[in-house]
Amino acid sequence: MKHNSDLHCHTNASDGSLSPAELVQKAAEEGITTIAITDHDTVSGVREALAAGAKYGVRVIPGVEISIDFQPGTMHVCGYFIDIDNPELCRGLEFVQEARRNRNPQIIQKLNTLGLAITMEEVQAVAGPDQVGRPHFAKVLLQKGYVENAKEAFTKYLAKGMPGYVDKRRLPRDEAIRMIQTAGGVAVMAHPIQLALENWEAYRQLFLELKAAGLAGIEAFNSYQSEEENQKFYQLAQELDMIVTAGSDFHGETKPTVQLGEFGDVVPIEIEKLLAELQRERRR
Numbered sequence: 001m002k003h004n005s006d007l008h009c010h011t012n013a014s015d016g017s018l019s020p021a022e023l024v025q026k027a028a029e030e031g032i033t034t035i036a037i038t039d040h041d042t043v044s045g046v047r048e049a050l051a052a053g054a055k056y057g058v059r060v061i062p063g064v065e066i067s068i069d070f071q072p073g074t075m076h077v078c079g080y081f082i083d084i085d086n087p088e089l090c091r092g093l094e095f096v097q098e099a100r101r102n103r104n105p106q107i108i109q110k111l112n113t114l115g116l117a118i119t120m121e122e123v124q125a126v127a128g129p130d131q132v133g134r135p136h137f138a139k140v141l142l143q144k145g146y147v148e149n150a151k152e153a154f155t156k157y158l159a160k161g162m163p164g165y166v167d168k169r170r171l172p173r174d175e176a177i178r179m180i181q182t183a184g185g186v187a188v189m190a191h192p193i194q195l196a197l198e199n200w201e202a203y204r205q206l207f208l209e210l211k212a213a214g215l216a217g218i219e220a221f222n223s224y225q226s227e228e229e230n231q232k233f234y235q236l237a238q239e240l241d242m243i244v245t246a247g248s249d250f251h252g253e254t255k256p257t258v259q260l261g262e263f264g265d266v267v268p269i270e271i272e273k274l275l276a277e278l279q280r281e282r283r284r
C-alpha cells in the first residue's frame with residue numbers, strides 16, 4: 001500500500017498528541033506529501049502547520065472538523081481549503097468552543113459524583129493551552145489508575161449514554177456546511193459510520209439531503225470502518241456523485257493504533273476533485 005496523503009489529522013490544538021510542526025515533520029519523514037489539519041472545532045494549529053509544510057516540503061491543507069448537532073450517532077463534518085481568518089467561520093467556531101468550556105466542568109462534576117477524584121486543572125494540564133476534549137479526561141482517568149486504558153474510559157464513563165457523558169451545544173448541520181463554504185472551503189462528511197444509522201437506505205437519504213445543503217464529499221475510507229464498510233461508502237458516494245476522500249483520523253499517542261497516512265493510496269485523485277469543486281463553488 002502506498003501511503004502518500006492523509007486528509008484527517010489532529011494536532012495538540014485539539015486532542016492530538018503532536019504539535020502541528022511535529023505532525024508535519026512526521027509526515028515528511030514518512031514520505032507523506034499532503035496532509036490536511038482537521039482539529040476539532042478549532043483552526044488554531046493551522047498557521048504553524050502551514051509554516052512547517054513550507055519548511056519540510058509537505059503540502060498542508062488548512063482544515064477543520066466541526067461537531068454537528070445530530071442523533072442517533074455522531075456527526076463530524078470536515079472543511080478543507082478554508083480561509084482560517086474568515087469572520088463567519090471564526091464566530092461559528094467560537095460558539096462551539098464556548099459550548100466545550102461550559103461542558104467540561106459538568107463532566108468533572110459527574111465523574112466526581114461517581115467517586116472519581118479528578119479536577120478541571122488536571123485535565124487542562126494534560127490538554128495544554130489548547131482546546132479540551134474527552135480524550136484529555138480519559139488520559140487523566142488512566143494516569144490515576146481508574147481505568148486500564150483510554151478506550152475503557154470511554155466505554156465506562158465518557159461515551160454517549162455513559163454516566164460521565166455530558167452533551168454540548170453544537171452547530172446545526174446546514175449552518176456548519178454554509179460556514180465552511182463561506183470561508184471558501186469544501187465540506188466533507190467525516191467517518192460516516194459514526195452517524196450510526198439503521199441501514200444503507202438511511203445513509204443514502206441523509207447524504208442526499210446533505211448534498212442539497214452543500215456537502216461535497218464523503219470520507220469513505222477511514223479507521224473506524226471495516227474494509228467492507230469502506231467499500232460500501234465508496235459505492236454510495238459514487239452513486240450519489242459525491243467526492244470520495246480518505247483519512248486516518250490520526251491523533252498520535254491519543255489513538256496509538258491509528259497510523260498517519262493509512263488509506264493514503266486512495267486520496268490523490270480526490271484532492272484534485274476537491275479543488276475542482278471549490279472552483280465550481282466560487283463561480284456560483
Ligand code: AMP
Binds near residue numbers: 134251
Ligand atoms: P469531544 O470532542 O470532547 O466530544 O471528544 C470527541 C473525541 O473523543 C473524538 O474525536 C475521539 O478522539 C474521542 N472518542 C470519542 N468516542 C470515543 C470512544 N468510544 N473511544 C475512544 N475515543 C473516543
Ligand code: FE
Binds near residue numbers: 010040133135251
Ligand atoms: Fe478526536
Ligand code: FE
Binds near residue numbers: 065076190191
Ligand atoms: Fe471525528
Ligand code: ZN
Binds near residue numbers: 010038
Ligand atoms: Zn477527527
